[in-house]
Amino acid sequence: MAAQPRPSYPPSVAGAASRLLIDAIAHLAAGTSFEIAARNIGALDGARAALAPGTLIGITWLPGDTHDHRVAAARAVREAGLEPMPHIAARRLVDGRDADTLAGRLADEAGVRQLLVIGGDVAAPAGEFGSALELLARLRLAHRGYRRVGVAGHPEGHAAVDRAVMESELDTKIAVIEDAGAEAFVVTQFGFDAAPILDWLEAFRARGYAAEVRVGLAGPASLRTLLRYARICGVGASARAVLGHHGSLARLLRETGPDAVIRALACARARERFAPVFLHLFPFGGLLQTARWIAPVAHGRVTLHPNGSGFEPKG
Numbered sequence: 001m002a003a004q005p006r007p008s009y010p011p012s013v014a015g016a017a018s019r020l021l022i023d024a025i026a027h028l029a030a031g032t033s034f035e036i037a038a039r040n041i042g043a044l045d046g047a048r049a050a051l052a053p054g055t056l057i058g059i060t061w062l063p064g065d066t067h068d069h070r071v072a073a074a075r076a077v078r079e080a081g082l083e084p085m086p087h088i089a090a091r092r093l094v095d096g097r098d099a100d101t102l103a104g105r106l107a108d109e110a111g112v113r114q115l116l117v118i119g120g121d122v123a124a125p126a127g128e129f130g131s132a133l134e135l136l137a138r139l140r141l142a143h144r145g146y147r148r149v150g151v152a153g154h155p156e157g158h159a160a161v162d163r164a165v166m167e168s169e170l171d172t173k174i175a176v177i178e179d180a181g182a183e184a185f186v187v188t189q190f191g192f193d194a195a196p197i198l199d200w201l202e203a204f205r206a207r208g209y210a211a212e213v214r215v216g217l218a219g220p221a222s223l224r225t226l227l228r229y230a231r232i233c234g235v236g237a238s239a240r241a242v243l244g245h246h247g248s249l250a251r252l253l254r255e256t257g258p259d260a261v262i263r264a265l266a267c268a269r270a271r272e273r274f275a276p277v278f279l280h281l282f283p284f285g286g287l288l289q290t291a292r293w294i295a296p297v298a299h300g301r302v303t304l305h306p307n308g309s310g311f312e313p314k315g
Contacts, residue, residue: 018304024266025311026300032279033058033085033187033214036287038065038073043287044080050291051082058116058187058280059086067102074110084112085150089120090135094127099139107144114148116187117173133169133176141180149177153188153213155200167203174211183211190216190282194264201274214280215265220257220293221285257293259302259310 033056036043044057057077059070070086077084086106093099106112117139119132129135132151141149151173157163170186177184186204191197197215204213262279270277283290293313296302301314 021263021266021304022300022302022311024269024271025262025302026298027271028262028266028277029279029294029298031056032281032294032298034219034287034290035060035280035282036073037062038069040287041073041076044076044082047288047291048080048082050288050295051080053081054083056083056085056114059084061087061089061092061118061120067105070102071105071109074106074112078111083114084110085114085116086112087116087118088135089118089122090129090132091120091122091125093129093135096128096138098127099129099135103139103141103144103146107146113146114150115146116150116152118152131169133173136173136176139180141177141182146182148183148185149180150185150187150214151177153186153200153204155188155196156191167207171207171209174209185212185214187214187280188216190218190280192218192258192261194261194268197261197265198268198270201270201277205274210276212276212278213274214278215270216280216282217258217261219281219283219285219290221283221289257310259297259312262297263304263310 034051035058037060039062041059059073059077061070074084074086084106088099088102093102103115106115117132117136119130129138136149136151151170153170154163154166158166161169174184188197188200201213258279258281265271265277279294281290281294296313297311302311303314304311
């Protein structure tokens with residue numbers, strides 16, 4: 001059968017549709033949070049002007065980081081007028097006392113009021129915690145004044161954990177956090193394809209959860225950098241989707257930002273269907289570059305690509 005021509009719409013109708021799509025893109029981008037490593041906290045100095053006051057900044061837990069590093073990084077984020085969200089990795093802690101000490105220092109010395117509690121992908125636990133769920137059951141969240149506690153979501157699954165087990169544990173984590181009197185939220189692994197993200201959001205909301213979801217996406221970076229992090233973080237299927245969605249290597253090398261995924265989420269009205277939903281960007285190409293890239297997007301200053309995939313920010 002011959003390919004059917006695309007329908008053509010009057011300019012006024014096409015313009016209104018484009019405006020609605022741009023508005024949906026802007027709504028998704030508003031309130032974007034970012035990830036940064038404690039050892040790279042100096043990047044805040046250069047990027048501060050591009051970040052809105054109160055922007056949520058996740059602080060990763062990398063091998064070799066000490067509690068002093070995490071506390072100092074959280075304090076620097078707070079002093080920059082931003083909101084720190086340190087990661088606490090269960091499998092990197094020694095015991096309950098170690099966990100309480102870190103949580104207490106973050107609250108008392110850096111004014112931290114929200115955490116992201118993760119398992120921590122290490123082969124063998126450093127101490128008595130084998131998972132984020134085990135740690136959450138021991139943390140005295142309300143005692144330390146933590147109002148919001150995040151956990152990880154995995155739209156593409158996890159190499160070491162069965163998907164059904166992972167989703168069941170996510171449900172239990174949310175229940176534990178809410179029973180402690182805190183607000184639960186979810187930050188997903190980063191990906192390059194909207195389809196698994198939308199499927200995951202659909203299933204999560206269908207289970208009755210209204211918790212905030214921050215969709216993890218890789219910020220603009222070189223293709224080599226993005227694919228390297230994709231392999232490390234276990235999102236190979238999503239990375240392969242990127243390769244499959246482009247017609248030529250030259251075009252692929254130009255399109256290494258998250259705009260195609262954001263546009264696809266906006267087309268699916270993810271913000272309205274699955275609210276509250278925000279973006280969480282991993283700035284593999286640098287915090288300043290990523291912050292400058294998303295800032296005009298959050299204000300609707302974008303040019304839609306005519307091929308139906310992605311957009312260009314108008315800085």
